Amino acid sequence: MVHTDGAAxxxxxxxxxxxxxxxxxxxxxxxxxxxIVDRLPxxxxxxxxxxxxxxxLEIWDRMGFVRAALEAAVPMRGQLTYVNGVEQPRLDLVLxxxxxxxxxxxxxxxxxxxxxxFLEGFxxxxxxxxxxxxxxxxxxxxxCRLTTPAGEEEVRTRYLVGCDGAHSAVRKGLGLAxxxxxxxxxxxxxxxELDWDLPYAYGVRAMHHDARGAVDDLLVxxxxxxxxxxxxxxxxxxxxxxxxxxxGDAVAHGLEGGRAPELGHVQAVLDRLSPxxxxxxxxxxxxxxRISHRLVDRYGQGRVFVAGDAAHIHPPTGAQGxxxxxxxxxxxxxxxxxxxxxxxxxxxxxxxxxxxxxVGEEVVGRTVRQAAEGVQADPEDADTLMMRQAQxxxxxxxxxxxxxxxxxxxxxxxPRPGDRAPDCGGLSGxxxxxxxxxxxxxxxxxxxxxxxxxxxxxxxxxxxxxxVRGPARGRVGVCAVLADAGAEADRGAPxxxxxxxxxxxxxxxxxxxxxxxVIRPDGYLGARLCPPTVSGLAAHFSAVFGS
Numbered sequence: 001m002v003h004t005d006g007a008a009x010x011x012x013x014x015x016x017x018x019x020x021x022x023x024x025x026x027x028x029x030x031x032x033x034x035x036i037v038d039r040l041p042x043x044x045x046x047x048x049x050x051x052x053x054x055x056x057l058e059i060w061d062r063m064g065f066v067r068a069a070l071e072a073a074v075p076m077r078g079q080l081t082y083v084n085g086v087e088q089p090r091l092d093l094v095l096x097x098x099x100x101x102x103x104x105x106x107x108x109x110x111x112x113x114x115x116x117x118f119l120e121g122f123x124x125x126x127x128x129x130x131x132x133x134x135x136x137x138x139x140x141x142x143x144c145r146l147t148t149p150a151g152e153e154e155v156r157t158r159y160l161v162g163c164d165g166a167h168s169a170v171r172k173g174l175g176l177a178x179x180x181x182x183x184x185x186x187x188x189x190x191x192x193e194l195d196w197d198l199p200y201a202y203g204v205r206a207m208h209h210d211a212r213g214a215v216d217d218l219l220v221x222x223x224x225x226x227x228x229x230x231x232x233x234x235x236x237x238x239x240x241x242x243x244x245x246x247x248g249d250a251v252a253h254g255l256e257g258g259r260a261p262e263l264g265h266v267q268a269v270l271d272r273l274s275p276x277x278x279x280x281x282x283x284x285x286x287x288x289x290r291i292s293h294r295l296v297d298r299y300g301q302g303r304v305f306v307a308g309d310a311a312h313i314h315p316p317t318g319a320q321g322x323x324x325x326x327x328x329x330x331x332x333x334x335x336x337x338x339x340x341x342x343x344x345x346x347x348x349x350x351x352x353x354x355x356x357x358x359v360g361e362e363v364v365g366r367t368v369r370q371a372a373e374g375v376q377a378d379p380e381d382a383d384t385l386m387m388r389q390a391q392x393x394x395x396x397x398x399x400x401x402x403x404x405x406x407x408x409x410x411x412x413x414x415p416r417p418g419d420r421a422p423d424c425g426g427l428s429g430x431x432x433x434x435x436x437x438x439x440x441x442x443x444x445x446x447x448x449x450x451x452x453x454x455x456x457x458x459x460x461x462x463x464x465x466x467x468v469r470g471p472a473r474g475r476v477g478v479c480a481v482l483a484d485a486g487a488e489a490d491r492g493a494p495x496x497x498x499x500x501x502x503x504x505x506x507x508x509x510x511x512x513x514x515x516x517x518v519i520r521p522d523g524y525l526g527a528r529l530c531p532p533t534v535s536g537l538a539a540h541f542s543a544v545f546g547s
Contacts, residue, residue: 051319
């Protein structure tokens, strides 16, 4: 029996993995009504995606639940590599000191638990056993048909977000192209304990090369929380191999049912490739999985959007997939929140595809190259490579939503519009007796206008702050970061004032003269004006919020 729900939410999110949960949590955090549905009756107990990139931790910091993740995760300090039994140079995951978080590992079901508990704090729960089967959109909204434990349900929502994985019903319903291909290899995946004494918090990659130099045997072990616990992946032995699916939805990607490797299968690979003699035990789960590489031709149409595996799938090299999907969801959610409230410029939602599809294209291409040739397939210096793996170089220069590049943006120091806004330390206020980080000021905020000036530089702050008016009023926080002026008390300042006593802000943002920086909700620089002008700020805010 089909019935219409009269209490439909502003946004329906299909899929309650890390990507869908991020979208729903950010919408609810911004006060937008949201339903999130998932066809599974319960969270899967599989480690699956385990790598947590520093950029993802920055996102969770901004949202407000990073502490729970830090307490549940284990560090990822690097990788030990062995080729034909010979140890290769150790890879250490090192980032600049101003980056606030390092690499981490966390089972996917723990990631989902943490975000789900945060979401429940806003009174929203996952509707389990509830699957989106079709939808029709029009100029005013989307009519969705769901199957639920109680029967069929028809709901009306203003926007639909498909975070429903590689076999996405939302992507198919939009008729999006999903071009790419599949890798012929199959892999085993398992969550086990190993009794070796290799260095703590290091992953292990052991390979065997045949006479032609091709990899014909592989073992990858990623540390997990718990003593001696790893998620291991290996090539599938002949007795577990099967032909790829044919016909219908032929996207061969992800875990497969019915062919669960046993301890003996894992032990056989360890006996061949482990750098130390070790015994596998305490298998929590195992599966066979396949890998494809595909990308949609666009990330949305009208009032319906896709994110995560519904939009891009690729090899798990460098733990890029889930983290990229989480950034998709965050980029879309803050824009949807403005659109729902009628506070976004006409092109705001179109910027989601403009900003995120090039990122998906780069990630798919890079992970395919690295899967075939190793990380050395991209000839970057070590520091750049590490920042890219950490997803700290993702940017949106040229986006219609950021200030257009000008002559001042050619080769100068500091971030440019569209770049990630870096953190820095050493900021001080009049009351707190401890130094603050810039990210402390941004946590839980929406857009932020940072006004910088050397010396006292209090003149003109009120005029610049007045640029936050019209639709931007109440949606943009304003504060000043001023160079240290000794005994200056900042009395009578029209905005909160923080002092850059150690000069870290000036160094990280490449400024010595008065400047204005607009930092978006997702932590990217929307505008940089040197010198700042009311007209320049107003023009940027109009591009985001409308006139």
